[in-house]
Amino acid sequence: MAIYFSNFENDNFLTIYLLGFIALYLFLSIWNHNHIRILPIIECTKSKFNVIMIGVDTLRIDRLGAYAYHRKLTPNIDKICTQGVIFENCITPLARTAPSLTSLFSSLWPHNHQIRDNYPDATQTDLPADNFINILNSQGFSTAAISDWAGADFKKINFGFKELSVPQDQWNIKLLLRQGPAYLRLFLTLFTHNRFGKRFLPELYYLAGVPLTSHLGQECRDTISRLAKKEKPFLINLFTSSTHVPFGSEYPYYNLFTPKDYAGDSRFIMGDFSTPEQIVESQESTSEAHDISQIINLYDSCVKEFDDEVGKIIDHIDKCGLRENTFIVLYSDHGTDFFETECWGQGNTLVGNDPSGRIPLIISGPGVPQNVKFSHVCRSIDFMPTMLDLLGMEIPNNIDGVSLAPYINDNSNPNLYAFQETGVWMGKIPGLHPDQITYPDIIELLTIPDIKSGTMVIDEKYYPTVIQAKNRSIQNDRWKLIYIPTYHGPVYQLYDLKTDPYKNVIDLYPDILSELKPKLEDWIFNPTIQ
Numbered sequence: 001m002a003i004y005f006s007n008f009e010n011d012n013f014l015t016i017y018l019l020g021f022i023a024l025y026l027f028l029s030i031w032n033h034n035h036i037r038i039l040p041i042i043e044c045t046k047s048k049f050n051v052i053m054i055g056v057d058t059l060r061i062d063r064l065g066a067y068a069y070h071r072k073l074t075p076n077i078d079k080i081c082t083q084g085v086i087f088e089n090c091i092t093p094l095a096r097t098a099p100s101l102t103s104l105f106s107s108l109w110p111h112n113h114q115i116r117d118n119y120p121d122a123t124q125t126d127l128p129a130d131n132f133i134n135i136l137n138s139q140g141f142s143t144a145a146i147s148d149w150a151g152a153d154f155k156k157i158n159f160g161f162k163e164l165s166v167p168q169d170q171w172n173i174k175l176l177l178r179q180g181p182a183y184l185r186l187f188l189t190l191f192t193h194n195r196f197g198k199r200f201l202p203e204l205y206y207l208a209g210v211p212l213t214s215h216l217g218q219e220c221r222d223t224i225s226r227l228a229k230k231e232k233p234f235l236i237n238l239f240t241s242s243t244h245v246p247f248g249s250e251y252p253y254y255n256l257f258t259p260k261d262y263a264g265d266s267r268f269i270m271g272d273f274s275t276p277e278q279i280v281e282s283q284e285s286t287s288e289a290h291d292i293s294q295i296i297n298l299y300d301s302c303v304k305e306f307d308d309e310v311g312k313i314i315d316h317i318d319k320c321g322l323r324e325n326t327f328i329v330l331y332s333d334h335g336t337d338f339f340e341t342e343c344w345g346q347g348n349t350l351v352g353n354d355p356s357g358r359i360p361l362i363i364s365g366p367g368v369p370q371n372v373k374f375s376h377v378c379r380s381i382d383f384m385p386t387m388l389d390l391l392g393m394e395i396p397n398n399i400d401g402v403s404l405a406p407y408i409n410d411n412s413n414p415n416l417y418a419f420q421e422t423g424v425w426m427g428k429i430p431g432l433h434p435d436q437i438t439y440p441d442i443i444e445l446l447t448i449p450d451i452k453s454g455t456m457v458i459d460e461k462y463y464p465t466v467i468q469a470k471n472r473s474i475q476n477d478r479w480k481l482i483y484i485p486t487y488h489g490p491v492y493q494l495y496d497l498k499t500d501p502y503k504n505v506i507d508l509y510p511d512i513l514s515e516l517k518p519k520l521e522d523w524i525f526n527p528t529i530q
Contacts, residue, residue, distance in 0.1 A: 048233035049366060049391055050326040051136070052224065054313060055239040056306050057097060057150040058346065059332035061088070061360045063303045066373065071257070073303045076311035077330060077362070084328070084364025085372040085408050091418035091475065092380045095334035095347030095356045098153045099423075100380065101239075104331070105159055106131040107384035107401035110421065111527040115157065116467065117424045119171055119446060121457040125157045130396040132384040133160040133235070139393060142227050142234040146219050148212040150241030161237070165219060167206035171446075174454035178203045209269070211302070213242045214250060217309040221316040228320055238313070242306040245336070245345075246270035247298040253305040257297035266294045283426040287339040296338060327365030327390065331383070334359060340502065342431030347423035349431050350473045350482050351493070353501035357420055365390070369409050376413045377477050378404055413477070419523050422471045424458070435486035437469040474520040479509075481516040483524065492517065 063069055065078035066086060092100045098118045099110045106127050110116045114124045127134075133143050137160055144163035145154040149170050154161060156169045168175060189207050191197065193215065197205035206212075220238045227234040248254065248269040258267065265271025271291075282289075310330070317323055334346045335356045341349050346356035359380060364370075367390060381401035388395050389403040407414045427441040439445060439462050447459040458466060472483040478498050484491040494506035494513060506513060 048325070050228075050233050050322060051141075051235040051329065051365075051387065051391075052313070052317065052326055053235070053237040053239075053329040053331065054220075054310055055237065055331045055333070057239070057241045057244040057333055058336045059243045059303065059306070059360055060335040060355050061332075061358050062355065063300070064360060071300055071304075073300055074307040076307050076314060077360075080310075080314065080328060080330060080362055080364050081373075082371045084362060084368045084370060085374055087361040087363075087374045087378050087404070089375060089377050089477070090359050090361040090380060090382075091357055091377065091420060092334050092359050093419055094421055094423060095354075096423035097150065097333045098157065100333040100359075101153055102127065102157060104333075104380045104383050105133060107381045107396075107399035109381065109400050109419065109523075109527070112400060116421070116470075117458060119424070119457045120157065121449070121455065122453075127158055127160075128398070130398070131159060132387065135388065135393065135396075136235050137162065140232055142230065142232045143237075144223055144227065144234070145237045145239070146216055146223065147239040148216060148241050149206045149208045149210075150244055151239040152206075154237070154239070163223075165223075167202060169455060170206075170208055171456045172454045173448055173456060175203050179207065209241075209244075209246050209248065211241045211244070211248060211250075213240055213305050213309050216240050217312055220313055224313075224316060224320060224322070228322060240306065240309075242309070243299065243302040243332075247295065247302050249298070249302045249305045253301045254298065256301045256304060258294065258301075259297075262294060264291050264294060266291050266298060268298075270295050270298060279426060281427070283343070283345060284428050284430070286342070286430050287344075290339075290344065292338060299336075299338075325366060327363065327368070327387070329364075329383075329387070330360060330362040332359045343429045345426075345429075347420075348425060348429045350420055350422060350471045350480075351431060351502065352480070352495045353497050363387070363390070372408055372411060374404070374408055374411055375477075376407075376411075377416055377418050377475060378414065379416065379418045382416070416476070417519060418475050419520070420473045420475075424466060433484045433486055433491055435488055435491075437465065437485045437487060439465045439469055472520060472524050474516050474523065479512050479516060481513065481520055483520055 064074050065072065066081060093103050094100055094110045094116065096118050098120060099115045102113050102115045103110060106113050113127060136143055143161045145151065145161040145166055147154055147166040149167055152167045152170045154166045155164055189204055189210055192201045192204040193212065216238060220236060223236055227236065246269040254268050317326060335358055336346050337344050337354065337356050341351040341354055343349065350357065361383065379401060382404050385395045385399060385401045385403040386405050389405040395403060402414065404414060428438065445458055445462055446456045448454060448456055469485055474481050478496065480495045480497055482493045484493065492506055492513065493504045494509060495501055496505055
């Protein structure tokens with residue numbers, strides 16, 4: 001009888017536990033559903049221009065329809081391309097999120113704005129007063145940033161946005177401790193991807209590696225409706241992690257391209273990516289260690305989901321009657337390598353026509369010529385002066401970029417040089433020169449100088465070596481020269497981007513080397529405003 005009663009108690013406990021679990025899940029789902037704000041569509045016209053920027057982390061430009069990719073992933077982005085200008089050869093100076101975004105909004109090279117990795121300390125996070133957002137603020141704009149975990153830099157770095165709906169710094173030990181073990185935090189996101197989670201458990205709502213594409217899209221549309229009712233012009237910057245590693249997407253997107261009989265580790269996201277140790281090991285491995293075809297399937301699913309969300313935002317802009325006086329900007333911080341340069345990731349080697357260094361940049365709006373494919377080399381630092389020019393505002397004279405507005409009407413060549421430097425490696429990256437100057441892997445490289453803040457930064461004793469170890473490059477429409485620092489002196493590689501973009505041809509073109517080498521060395525060793 002006692003045994004029977006004990007079993008009865010256990011069964012009852014299990015039943016109550018399961019019912020409570022289901023009730024909690026349903027409550028949070030219903031609570032979230034009932035509190036999604038569907039704001040009314042409004043009709044509005046203004047005499048001043050608005051700017052709506054839609055960005056995504058890690059989007060390769062070759063996924064766009066203009067590049068005849070074998071999967072039709074981006075019909076909505078492609079439509080914007082026909083209504084404006086796509087800068088087909090736009091180069092970011094450093095293919096890492098924090099320095100890339102900072103260059104985009106400040107029009108400065110990384111060595112001038114001082115953010116040269118993803119781990120800036122408090123002394124590096126104040127930008128010049130005349131960055132893009134502050135200039136718009138001074139012109140009476142409402143400015144807002146919306147993002148998931150990938151856009152934490154918009155709060156960490158002082159861009160000047162008046163409204164911020166973004167998470168706290170993700171490179172923070174206090175945040176990581178609050179999130180708990182990897183598998184527990186992923187489980188808890190079943191209950192926190194809603195308004196309740198955003199308000200009370202932001203460290204789980206904004207969990208790294210888990211995109212919020214549909215949530216952010218809805219928030220962006222709500223913000224457009226809200227700001228459009230005011231008399232002020234506005235800038236809204238939406239930035240999502242939709243296409244960022246580990247390449248996870250929402251249902252039903254993750255099933256779009258994955259074979260039904262696939263049984264590997266990367267069924268829903270890129271496998272073996274839960275701990276810092278796994279990330280370092282993954283970065284150090286060659287292509288044989290990865291299921292590349294399936295990873296590309298997942299990545300393409302993410303691109304498709306992002307494009308669908310872009311379509312919803314553009315449709316909302318049209319229904320609000322805002323299109324005629326609104327600039328729409330589509331952009332990314334960097335692309336990604338799928339072993340074209342012998343490794344995966346971004347900004348690791350700069351080898352050849354590195355797909356991580358080219359970013360999609362599309363501008364559509366009042367006075368912008370339509371269906372222009374601007375094919376000449378330009379730089380992300382040219383975005384700010386170009387937009388200020390299009391908006392009819394004064395361009396600061398202490399920036400590195402130039403306005404491309406005078407060149408886009410007839411697609412003329414501004415004859416610019418794009419410079420790049422590598423980011424901080426997680427570990428020893430495949431494809432590095434065998435004598436490359438190196439430093440410890442990321443786990444040893446980072447430190448926490450201020451326990452009270454919890455922010456992780458590069459240990460100051462390694463920072464000079466990190467800067468010294470960076471590969472650098474210069475390129476124009478055809479040629480790319482790379483500087484590789486080794487323990488035995490610099491090594492140079494030259495690539496013909498038009499004929500064979502991954503073959504080093506430095507011995508065949510000494511005249512090109514003589515032309516580009518002094519310019520590159522001057523940029524490295526005499527960094528000035530250019």
